[in-house]
Amino acid sequence: MKKLSKIRLVQYFLYDTLDIDIGMSCGIFGANGSGKSSLLDAVQTVMLGGNEGSGDAGVAFNAQADESNHNSRSIRAYCLGQYGHAAEARLRDSADTYITLIWEDSQTQEHLSTGIHIHAEAAQARAVVQGRYIFPGELTLADHLDHSGDKPRPKAWHAFRQMLAQRAPGVESAELVHENAKRFVEALLFQLRGSGGVPNATAWRQAFRFGLRMKFDKSVDDIVRRQVLEARPTNIHKFRELLNTFQEMAALVREVQTKLAAARDIEGDFARARRYQQQAVTLHALAEDAARQQAEAAHRAAVAAAEDAAAAYHTAETHRNTIIAERQTAEDAANRSAAARDNHASHGDRALLQNTLAATRSRLQQDSTRLARDLGAIAKALDIRAPGSLLASDASTVAQQTLRTLINDKQWEAENVTAAVQQALSAALCQYNELLNAMNQAGNALTAAQKTLDAAKDAEARAALGKAPLTDNVLNLQRELADDGIDALPVCDLVRIDNTDWQPVIEAYLGAANIQALLVGAADERRAFQIARKSRAYNSKIVRASKYTSQRDSPPPGSVAELIRGDNAAAVHYLRAKLGDYRRAASEDECFAHRYAMTTDGMLLADGEIVRKKTVHPADYKIGPVTADTRAAAAAQVRAQTQAVATCQHHYDQLKALHNQLAPFAGDSADKITDIHDRCAQIAADREDETRQSARLQALDTAEYRQLTAAAEAAAARLKTLYEQQATAAQAVGAAETVWQQKRTETEQAAEAAAAQQEKAAAARAHSDYDADTAAAEEQRRPHIPLPERHDDYARRSRSARDNSQQKATRALEKLATFSLHYRETPPADGRDDWHITHAWLQSRIRDLEDTQLHQYQEQMTRALNAAKTTFRNDVAVALHEKIEWMRHTLNRLNEALRLAPLFTNNERYQFRAQERPETAALLKFIKDIARYGPDEDLFGDAGATPPVFDELMNEKTATGMGAAQNALDDYREFYHYDIEILREDRASGETRRVEWLSKRIDAGSGGERRSPLYVIAGAALASACRLTRGDNSGQRLLVIDEAFIKMDPGNIVATMRYFEELGLQILMASTGDALGILTAFLDRYYDILRDAETNGIVLDGHDVSAATRAQFRADLPEFHPELLAAEISRQAGEGSAS
Secondary structure: OEEEEEEEEEEEOOEEEEEEEOOOEEEEEOOOOOOHHHHHHHHHHHHOOOOOOOOOOOOOOOHHHHHHHOOOOOHHHHHHOEOOOOOOOEOOOEEEEEEEEEEEEOOOOOEEEEEEEEEEEOOOOOOEEEEEEEEOOOOOHHHHEEOOOOOOEEOOHHHHHHHHHHHOOOOOHHHHEEOOHHHHHHHHHHHOOEOOEOOOHHHHHHHHHHHHHOOOOOOHHHHHHHHHOOOOOOOOHHHHHHHHHHHHHHHHHHHHHHHHHHHHHHHHHHHHHHHHHHHHHHHHHHHHHHHHHHHHHHHHHHHHHHHHHHHHHHHHHHHHHHHHHHHHHHHHHHHHHHHHHHOOOOHHHHHHHHHHHHHHHHHHHHHHHHHHHHHHHHHHHOOOOOOOOOOOOHHHHHHHHHHHHHHHHOOOOHHHHHHHHHHHHHHHHHHHHHHHHHHHHHHHHHHHHHHHHHHHHHHHHHHHOOOOOOOHHHHHHHHHHHHOOOOOEEHHHOOEEOOHHHHHHHHHHHHHHHHOOEEEOHHHHHHHHHHHHHOOOOOOOEEEHHHOOOOOOOOOOOEOHHHEEOOOHHHHHHHHHHHOOOEEOOOHHHHHOOOEEEOOOOEEEEOOEEEEOOOOOHHHOOOOOOOHHHHHHHHHHHHHHHHHHHHHHHHHHHHHHHHHHHHHHOOOOHHHHHHHHHHHHHHHHHHHHHHHHHHHHHHHOOHHHHHHHHHHHHHHHHHHHHHHHHHHHHHHHHHHHHHHHHHHHHHHHHHHHHHHHHHHHHHHHOOOOOOHHHHHHHHHHOOOOOHHHHHHHHHHHHHHHHHHHHHHHHHHHHHHHHHHHHHOOOOOHHHHOOHHHHHHHHHHHHHHHHHHHHHHHHHHHHHHHHHHHHHHHHHHHHHHHHHHHHHHHHHHHHHHHHHHOOOEHHHEEEEEEEEEOHHHHHHHHHHHHHHHHOOOOOOOOOOOOOOHHHHHHHOOOOOOOOOOOOOOOOOHHHHEEEEEEEEEEOOOOOOEEEEEEHHHHOOOOOHHHHHHHHHHHHHHHHHHHOOOOOOOOOOOOEEEEOOOOOOOOHHHHHHHHHHHHHHOOEEEEEEOOOOHHHHOOOOOEEEEEEEOOOOOOEEEEEEEOOHHHHHHHHHOOOOOOHHHHHHHHHHHHHHHHHO
16 A cells, blocks of 8 residues: 655645654544644645646645635645735745655555645745655655755755755656646656556546535536546547548538428428419409409499589579679668768767777776786785794784775775775885895805805715814814915824824813814915904914924833824824823823823823813714714715705795795885875776766767668678678589589599509409419409408408518528528529529429439448447447446445445445436447347347437437436446435344435435435545555555544444445544544544644644554444444343333
């Protein structure tokens, strides 16, 4: 056996150097975070060639933690001794790391050293693997170190490489040092091979990493297939050549078939286009014939309509002449009546007086309406009140009621109206003054709210920059200075307090005025003085930079002032001066040891005085960056104050609008009252004129004049009616004449249309695609349908058929263009204008493809298929059968080890099972029969004809349900479905029965029930990958397990370790040590690992376990001594019967 015997580390993790022995079964036990997994990671770094890439070939550092905790360990972190998440939490800034594994051949006691050298820098993102080495002999820890200096240090890589070459002169350099990780792993496996041969590197890597990961991240079938069983590709070169020939011919056949299918598809479109065209032509002819019949009927109707129009014209003309005669007679009578009325004496004066009276009444109506509108406006103005004022004054109410009474009565007596208006205007003036006061108050509130909002915005802007808000008086003074061009900076923005524990008491002592003091340059000090003198920003300080910029001594160590730091010397010196000689004190004794002392909780001792200061809460800090809560509070204050400004603005706008409405009635009332008094007087005068003029008009109205007027009006009305009748009659004559002329024109047009339609119908029936039988059937199908409906139906269907024909032809031509380009065909050029020519050409090409090319290719494909089948029977099937038998032997070997191991929990055993897949069962039987009877046997042992699934595989298809990445001819494993059978054994009878399959249990079982099978698979995978056989004790067989036996009971642990022993595996595990009492029965060496959290030092305490000690621990385990369990059962049974 080639066993890992030692691990030697230089500058790895928290070890400067480490040299430990490894036993056949070795454990590293310690608490979480102690670094136990780091040693396993060192082993896998070498075993996997330092490949840190993703995928199955890369390392899986701290693999158990990696799955759930997003572990960030890396080769670089191990080299630099990273012990925390912070970038600075590392042991070294530069590392030359060596990891060397020493292997010992148990038969020859020869040693082999395999390792890796890695260089890492804190300034570089990734570590660099400088070399991987395989040395025939043992490299000591001293071989990795340079002892030329004061203390040993890692040997430079070039020196180490030179040493290897010197100590192994007969070994080629390429065999000693490997640059490529993949080739290194292959060389390592070659040097550590056993009698079973060199392990397949991919299979070994998968098995090795599975032991580290231990997770059902894939199905049981896939895990057993890929992890336990080695991929053994079938050498089917000759068969593949024949198969390729077959597939090439099959591809040609498929290509011709595909071409034929495409051509037939196009031809189908052309055929459908032809059928649609015939249908369109026939239906068009029927539509034209229906249109002919309609045109002839329309001509007959037009002739009749023209005759009726002529008769209507003559009738209208006769009626018009009769009306003209009556109108002339009535016109003479109306002239006589009008002359008699106009000659009467009263006629002239009455007309003039009527006009005067109408003008007076119009003016009176306008003046009264305007006065009522003006009084109404005053009354409405009295309704205006400030928002929040619910009741009007008594004076306003009385004045408003009086005005409305006057408006309703419309008497407009001047004295009453002017008195009421004077009273209303006085009330309006009082309301105006109240509203003006309210508006001024609202304006003041708006100004104050806007100032508060500006301050809040300044605070928010400072918070966004990480600065604490300033008080209003400081902000106002800073703005005033800025308006004059003076850049004044708050001291709190320019300094910091190095120790945040002291900040609460320092800010409390200094006070807001000193902390927020505004620092101005020397050139601006006098102007700042003048501005501050005029400012109303009281209690705001200005710091003169000229007094604090000179070089000063640093505060003594231990002073409070020492904690004030910053880039602005004047600001730092200012606050340090304020803090004076105060010393930092951690206790009462320290306080009294100084004249001036200060504690973090606010106690001040100053020259005989003791004061307790209330410390500042962190949320109220002015110095240093603000917190997220402060920024959020500043933003909330801006939002709240913005809403307050909007509310004030809305209130002010309301008051201003009401003020503008009431202003016209709140000025000097004398002119308004005089104007209203004058209008009342004018209305009174107009009313007197109306009475007088009405009386005069009444006196002129005599009985004789009224009779003459009535007669004249009746005659005029009769004449008007006759004029209207004459106009109507004239219009009727004109309309009748127009209709008659139109009907004559329509008759001529109908005759021409009928003749033209007759020609069109005849031409449509003469078309070459016209189908008389279809036309006859259509006419017989719908003989009683009215002509218009029949025509529209024929025309619509004809258009639809023509569109369909064009669509099918266009589609066919488009397909043909793609077809021609793809298959390099050349359709006739004149077919572009007439698709019928192209259709005929395509039909000819289809016949040629069917009769010539397809037939030839199919014959060649059949010959190739038969040759491939023969080769398969003679060569491939035999090779596949050998691999299947190897698979069965491997599973039997693993199952034998499981049978020899103790029972797992609940008296369970595990057995690997391979079940034939139904979809390839026929092909598998065919392969077995060939192996059994021989490929040429044709008697009773005939292997039989090839099954259908073989043909599917030949055609590069995967049978339904196989779900394989490749077909079974390439990978023997694809013939089977894999699972682990769970059996339960009756201790009394010794009988076993199946409980279930592991694939069904993994989703529902307990932690231990899910973990045990993982160990079974891990052991099986490694044994298979290392090609171990029973009784063979050669080669390496190292299984590395992280977080070993977590959540597993003692019975499962014992069964698993016995199983590993049966397989002959070397075990290197890391765990918390909870199961150390059980594992001691199997270990020959283990280490306790401790890590000091303060110094980050690691202590490894090694323990050898002798064979006697293991036997002693095994003596108490029923798995090794079943009689112990029987004795205990008997004892308990005896106690039960005695009681």
